[in-house]
Amino acid sequence: MSDNNILNTPLYDLHLSLGAKMVPFAGYAMPVQYPLGVMGEHLHVREKAGLFDVSHMGQAFLRGTGAADIATSFESLVPGNIAGLKTGRMRYTMLLNDSGGILDDLMVTRWSGDNCLFLVVNAACKTQDFAHIEEKLAGVATLKRIEDRALIALQGPMAANILAEICPEVADMAFMSAIETDIDGVNCFVSRCGYTGEDGFEISIPNADTVKITEKLLAHPDVEPIGLGARDSLRLEAGLCLYGHDIDTTTSPVEGDLVWAIGKSRRENGGFPGADRVLAELENGTTRKRVGILPEGRAPAREHTEIQDMNGKTIGEITSGGFGPTFGGPVAMGYVASDHSAEGTAVQLIVRGKPRPAKVVKLPFVTQRYYKKPKA
Amino acid sequence: MIKYSEDHEWIKMDGDVGTVGITDYAQKALGDVVFVELPPAGDSFAKGDEVAVVESVKAASEIYAPVTGEIVEINGTLEDAPETVNSSPMDNAWFFKIKLSDMSELDGMLSEEDYNAFVEGLE
Numbered sequence: 001m002s003d004n005n006i007l008n009t010p011l012y013d014l015h016l017s018l019g020a021k022m023v024p025f026a027g028y029a030m031p032v033q034y035p036l037g038v039m040g041e042h043l044h045v046r047e048k049a050g051l052f053d054v055s056h057m058g059q060a061f062l063r064g065t066g067a068a069d070i071a072t073s074f075e076s077l078v079p080g081n082i083a084g085l086k087t088g089r090m091r092y093t094m095l096l097n098d099s100g101g102i103l104d105d106l107m108v109t110r111w112s113g114d115n116c117l118f119l120v121v122n123a124a125c126k127t128q129d130f131a132h133i134e135e136k137l138a139g140v141a142t143l144k145r146i147e148d149r150a151l152i153a154l155q156g157p158m159a160a161n162i163l164a165e166i167c168p169e170v171a172d173m174a175f176m177s178a179i180e181t182d183i184d185g186v187n188c189f190v191s192r193c194g195y196t197g198e199d200g201f202e203i204s205i206p207n208a209d210t211v212k213i214t215e216k217l218l219a220h221p222d223v224e225p226i227g228l229g230a231r232d233s234l235r236l237e238a239g240l241c242l243y244g245h246d247i248d249t250t251t252s253p254v255e256g257d258l259v260w261a262i263g264k265s266r267r268e269n270g271g272f273p274g275a276d277r278v279l280a281e282l283e284n285g286t287t288r289k290r291v292g293i294l295p296e297g298r299a300p301a302r303e304h305t306e307i308q309d310m311n312g313k314t315i316g317e318i319t320s321g322g323f324g325p326t327f328g329g330p331v332a333m334g335y336v337a338s339d340h341s342a343e344g345t346a347v348q349l350i351v352r353g354k355p356r357p358a359k360v361v362k363l364p365f366v367t368q369r370y371y372k373k374p375k376a
Numbered sequence: 377m378i379k380y381s382e383d384h385e386w387i388k389m390d391g392d393v394g395t396v397g398i399t400d401y402a403q404k405a406l407g408d409v410v411f412v413e414l415p416p417a418g419d420s421f422a423k424g425d426e427v428a429v430v431e432s433v434k435a436a437s438e439i440y441a442p443v444t445g446e447i448v449e450i451n452g453t454l455e456d457a458p459e460t461v462n463s464s465p466m467d468n469a470w471f472f473k474i475k476l477s478d479m480s481e482l483d484g485m486l487s488e489e490d491y492n493a494f495v496e497g498l499e
Contacts, residue, residue, distance in 0.1 A: 038433040039408035229407075229434050298411045298455070300431050323410040323433045330411070352413070352429065 009055035010150045010210040018218075018225050026123035028056040031227040038229035042325040045196055045234055046366070049156035050226035051217055058126025059146035059204060062133065064115040066140060071110055073140045074117060077133065078108070079253060079272045081263025082117070085110040090118075090176050090191060092261055094253055095129060100274025100281075101249035102256065104129050105241065107193060109178045118178065118189065120151070120202070122243045149189075150210035154217060155200030155226075155234075157369065162220050163190075163201055170201060175371045183213055192371060195231065197238025197364060199371040236331055237324040239292060239363030245303060246290060246319045246333060254281035255335070257290045257363075289341040292363040293318060293332040299351055300330040301358065306350040307336055315340050315347065327365045336360065379482050380491035381442040386466065392479060393448060397470040398430070398439065398461065401495045407432040409461040412454040414472055420446045421474075423481055428471055430461065439471065443481045449473040 007028045015022060020031035031053065033041065044050055064070030071082040080093030090109035094102045104125040109118040121129045134143050154163055164171040167183045170190055178191040186209040194200035205213050217223055232242070241247045247256045252274065259282065266272060270279055295301050305318040321332030332349075340347060343362050348355040377389045384402035387394040403409065411431040421427050421441040428439040450472045454460060460469040476482070486494060 032434075033407065037407050039410075042433070233433055298458070299413065300411060300436070302436060323431070325408075325433060 007056075009053055010207045011053045011055065011152075011214060014211055014214060015053065015225075020225070020227060023228070025228060026056055028123065030056060031225070033227040033229045034225050036224055038227070038233065039325050041224060041226045041230035042233050044224045045156045045198060045226055045230065046326050047156070048222040048224075049154055049158040049162050049200075049220075050196075050230070051214065051223050052153040052155065052226050052231055053150070053214075054153050054202065055150035055210070056123035057151055058119075058121040058123065058129065059149060059151060060119045060121075060130060060133075061111065061144045061146065062117045062119055062137070062141050063144070064141050068140060070115045070117055070141055073137055074108065075266070075272065077136055077273065079262045079266050079275075079278060080108070081266060082108055082110075084263070084265075087112050088177050088179060089174075090178055090193060094247075094258065094261065095132065096253070096273040096278075097249055098273050100252045100277035102243070102247045102251055102253065103132065103249060105243050105247065105258075107191070109191065111178075112180065120191075124244060146204070148207055149204045150207055151202055151204050152210070152214055152217075153194055153200060153202045154223070155194045155196040155198050157199060158222050159198070159200040160371065162217065162223060163203075165220070166216060172373065173371075174373055175199070184216060186213060188213070195238075195240060196234040197240070197366055197368040197370075198234075199369060232320075233322055233325060236320050236322060236333070237327055237364060237366040238368055239333065239365065241290075242320055251290070251335075252278055252281055252286070254278060255286045255288055255290065285338060287338055288316060288335045289338050290319070290333060290335055291341050292361040292365065293321070293334055293336075293347070293349070293358050294361040294365075295321075295330040295332060295349055296357040296359070298329060299356055301332050301349040301351055301356070305332075305334075307334055307358075308348045308350060308355065309340055310346055310348065312348075312355075318349065324365050331365045332358075333363065377482075378488060379442075379485035380488065380494075381440075381485055382494060383440050383442070385439065385442045387442050387474075387482075387485070388470075389482070392476050393473050394443060394445075394476060395470045395473050396442060398465055399491070399495075400465050401498075403462050403465040403469075406430055406437055406461075407434060409458045412458045412461060412471070414450040414454065415447050417447050417450055417472075420444075420477075431458075441474070442485065443474060443476050444478055445474040445476045447472050448475050
């Protein structure tokens, strides 16, 4: 994509005024870091709360046009249990191709009202995703791309208290639930979810009011703006996949260790693209698997680093790797041959031509701290 | 005498041995340094060879030899305290000492004044 075609989110000018370093990402000019820096931003989110511009992501409403439940219809494209979602509840799932490869991962919310789902998909995939959904569900559903709304995320242990100051209803929202509500007189969609491993929210806001709501949140002394750099290190520590790196059309949900996102009834009944492959893999296993990789020592192992067994045989590749500021050392994930995927297996990483010791570990590197409603 | 390269390294000369590090501009551009990989003492490099690697949270960046010569000493403290590169790039966080094989290479490098002007032009 040439610079001429690069898009700005409604927060572009605000990013510049905050001193952000902007980079092109998925066709948008996005902040990679602010003056606080990736390390400081990362630690701030884990300690207090951080605000992210995620307006580049694709938002859409998918409405059923006939009598059929739209959530049931959507299950023909994904392996998740969508039909079982109650109104206002959301789930992580994946669009699969006919060979069981992952076209994208996304969030699906059963919206209140007229047989409708709210979808949030990855920025780089949104054009293809929406075209794919329209084509596959032609005659059954209509997809309405939401282009008049921005999306921001407020993440961190203090996120709920901070957002509740301007939107009291969010305080006791369940994790993975969504509401439509007014914040400061502006109609917003608030979802309790995120991509950091922390409690937090994503807020869909009409473009024209995005700066106003964002500035209100940034005015809180415990909120810092956070760029894509820290977004990446936060999700990596939390063991969360980055589409196009940790999962793609060549990886199945079973290889990607995303079996938890395959609905129980879907395992029995199939009925999603590539079900033959996925169900067979659930039964018989796969030849490779996504695992956590903990490098020994301080040298980070980046994406595409070769993973070898202790005899020097190639067994896989790092798909995401870097430094985990909260973990306090290098962290990585990648695919290894399944016979080397057991926790604790010693492996070596070829970093700049030299083998460095590492081992297979359980993900995540930093415990996820999602909100759990206190028992009444 | 101190000289600078357009790759944002400095070299401080003592006889025919130069102490090499990266500039304040470079450490700011790299961000929080989390790992430094240095060459073993005794290895020789030609000017422009990849001689060390500095890793931030985000990415790995190569450091090129500003002059031709043999590494005679490395700064071992960077292994345990890579963050020194951010806090003291011009002093405590020197990377290595190199024995120059061709002193005339220094003539092609920038003076402090010229380097500062070069950096101003980048901003």
